[in-house]
Amino acid sequence: MQKVLLIDDDIELVEMIAEYLKREEFDVSVAHTGHDGLSLLKKDNFSIVVLDIMMPGINGLETLAKIREESLIPVLMLTARGDDSDRIIGLELGADDYVPKPCTPRELTARIKAILRRSQNSQNLNDNNRVIEVNQLKLWPGKRQAFWFDEELQLTSSEFNLLEVLIKNAGKLVTKTQLSEEGLGHPLARFERSIDVHISRIRNKLEAINHSSAPIKTVHGQGYLLIIE
Amino acid sequence: MYKLFWKFFFTIWIAQLTTIWGIGTAIWYIRHHEPLTEVNLDLSNGASFYLDPVVDTLKTQGVVATEEYLKKRFRRIVYVVDINNNKELLGRKIPIDFLELVNQKSHTSLLNNAIQSLSVDGHHYLLFVADIPSPWRNRPLIPVVPLVGATLASLLFAFILARHLSRPIEILKQTISQVGAGHFNISLHPQLVNRNDSLGELASDIQNMSSRLGKLIDSQTKLLHTISHELRSPLTRLQMATGLLRQKMIGNDDEMSRIERECKRIDLLIGELLTLSKLDDGINHLNEEIIDLNPLIREISDNASFEAKSLNKLVSLNLLNEFIQVKGDTSLLYYAIENVVRNALRHARTNIVITVMKTPNEKAHISVIDDGEGVDDSEIMHITQPFFRASNTLKASNSQGFGLGLAITYKTLQAHNGEIQFSNLSDKQGFKVDLYLPLLT
Known part of the structure; x- marks a missing residue:
């Protein structure tokens, strides 16, 4: 099973995404702040991080920068639809792709699968x-x-x-x-x-x-x- | 713009001129039509000092010599009148009343010779000393120098006063049109605001009003933006929940699809509202890029053609065979033009024609014509208002929009210094939208 780390401050939303992804055969861990996410990332080996860019505290972009200091793990950003600047900065910081919020869980899953498939396909x-x-x-x-x-x-x-x-x-x-x-x-x-x-x-x-x-x-x-x- | 100044100027000037001329004439009239009295007649002993040489001359040398003598020496004060015909020797006019007065007085003033009478060659002359003002004295009737001076002075003061009044009004007028155009951040000259009169108060009132208006509109825009933004979180959860529900559900359900569709619509609406509030916020937030219009419009047209096929409609595109470049935000302009084309597609019977041209005054001109019913003339001016829907749109069953599309188009064009015009073709044979954008030079 692929391990997914979800970092988003919207607790209810994260619960639902996690449930959806579990049903799609993913092993999901959840963090509600950038700090928690970073420490989870150190403890465990994840295949992909799904990161909300619009978080309070140390926000998504800072978290992304910290992740990139340590690893090249695939990162999928959740960005506000229509907010170009955050998206561009995120990509410049080395995010692999983005999904604009609001999105359907199907779109999100498809994007995760696409990144995972491409980050690993040749190994097979x-x-x-x-x-x-x-x-x-x-x-x-x-x-x-x-x-x-x-x-x-x-x-x-x-x-x-x-x-x-x-x-x-x-x-x-x-x-x-x-x-x-x-x-x-x-x-x-x-x-x-x-x-x-x-x-x-x-x-x-x-x-x-x-x-x-x-x-x-x-x-x-x-x-x-x-x-x- | 100087109309007001000239109005003030001429009004004030004419008023001043009228006053000066009126008072001048009145003074002149009063001064010169006062009846002459004893005061004007010199009855003192000194009068003979002037009279005696004249009398001598008249006696010894005759009338002609006396005339010469008078002209030379006593033109102003010594009068010689022929009693028979009441003619003065030098032809100076003397009021009859005054002559009678002199006649009366001549009997009583014989003692000091202040008035003397003399007969020469059968003519009886009365000689006396008097101060008779013009016109009796042949002075010029119109006092040219004072009048010209007064006129020039009044010109100067009329100019100063007119300027003093019209200048602040001109400034206020310009300021108010600025406010009208949506620039609420105005600053009037402190000299104007601190003026100690009604105009100063008006200026400071306008300044307060505009800053208050600016704040109100600003907070309204922010509110719209915040609401739209905040709506997205629950919407995301809603979409997530429906997705989850669908995952758990077996088979397909119409209601589920409908919920999903409505979620998408709300998302779209929020997106449009955010675009609108971004446009309201001003041009500063736009990305400025150089845009080739031809490929942009070709893409819009191709997409529309694709949709048109399923509706049995036809989109034709006439591009200009040269570079047409404008400066602006690509996604906004794309959306703006696409809106117009989509509207045309929705209302057309069979044909949509998109034409790109250049105007002589260096503007790109994009016209989109459909052969639909058009819009009621009374509604044309409202169709760029947010949430406005023309009455014939309600009838259309496939209506997808929220009435924000043309509002966004309008504001986008405005933000790019462009223009948009709507017109019905004659006999309800179609509707035409003209978009103008300044070309990149």
């Missing part, structure tokens, strides 16, 4: 040692590891998936729609910026290792392209 494949290599960039989809100039990249699940889509299509334009569907597991919403935020984080991580510019090119208004040199 036989070709654990298959490697994709373009220029100085190496990806082991089976091990979910990526190297750039022989140094390992610390990527979140979504970042890895997106980089994987790009490297598989190296030298070709990959549209945002394709990136969203193949990398994040859901269709691109209108005016969606999350792909751009994820790509910009990947670029920063590449550039942190090698100062020469990252090999990902933006094709304005259309998508992205991994350059083959």
Whole structure:
């Protein structure tokens, strides 16, 4: 059973989500504050964190930042619908994806499953040692590891998936729609910026290792392209 | 805008001129139409001092020489009158009454020779010393210099006074139109507010009123925002609960689907209310991006076409074959234009035509025409009000909206310095919406 950690200050809501997820065969733990969530996270091994961004006290964004200091565990944010700024900041801090509130439990579950499937899918494949290599960039989809100039990249699940889509299509334009569907597991919403935020984080991580510019090119208004040199 | 100033100016000036001229004329009239009396006649001994040389001249040298002499020396005070025809030697006019007075006095003043009579060549002359004011004295009838001076002075004062009155009113007028346009944060010049008169009081009242209005509207917007926001928590729980219920339920239930659908509608409504309050809050909150209108409108049109097929309607799109760029918030503008297209789709019989053009004055012009019944002329001006629904919308069974769509469109266009116009085609043959947005230059 996949272990899910729910962090949300709405006690009744969390109860219901937990019940729903349990019926969907998840092992659910619950925390009502960022602090509780962080300490639970240290004690146990979770597959995914579902984090409400709009919490009082140390709020969701701070909690997210603290989580990212320690681990690359997949994080799904719950954000207010229509509040772009929180969502963008969350993605910039390294959240894997988001679900706008209010949402139906079905939507939430689908999003969780999509992230989990993509963060683990390759492990089930036989070709654990298959490697994709373009220029100085190496990806082991089976091990979910990526190297750039022989140094390992610390990527979140979504970042890895997106980089994987790009490297598989190296030298070709990959549209945002394709990136969203193949990398994040859901269709691109209108005016969606999350792909751009994820790509910009990947670029920063590449550039942190090698100062020469990252090999990902933006094709304005259309998508992205991994350059083959 | 200076209309008021000129009104004040001319009113004050004409009033001043009338007063000056009136009083001037009155004084002139009184001064010159007072009957001449003894006071005007010099009956003292000194009079002969003036008269004697004239009498001598008249006696010895005749009339013509006397005229010359008078012109030279005593033009002002010495009068020589021919008694037979009452003509003065130099032609100066003398009132008859006064001449009679002089005649009477001549008998009593013989002693000191203040009035003298003399006969030369059969003419009897009366000589006397008097102060006879103009017009008897041939002074210019209109006093040019004082009048011009007074006119210039009145021009100056009329200008100052008119300015003093009209300037604050102009400022207040501009301020009030600012308030009317929704800028409640006005600051009037302290000099105006501290004026110690009704205009000063008016100014400070307007300032108070507008700041109070601003606060009221602000708190109303905040309240709307907060309510909408707070409604979301229970709605989330409600959706969660229905989801849970459905999970536990076996089979499908119509009522369940209806509850879910209504939840979605409430969610949509809250979303629209939040958008509206964001727009009310002002332009500062908008994301400003450069937007290519053509792909944006093509996407809206494609989506509408897709829906139109199932309704047996047709959407046609006429794009301009050049870049049309505007600046603004992409999602808001998309939503604004989509609203108009969706309305058209809902009301059209069969055809919707979307056309993108450029106006000569550097604006993007998007027109959306449907061939539906149109809107009652009396209702057109209300259709941008929140929650307003035209009477023919109620009839439509597939009505999905809350009456917020066009309000959002209107406010979005306003926030982007654009314009929106609605018009019925003739004979209820359709409805036309024109959207204008300033082009990026």
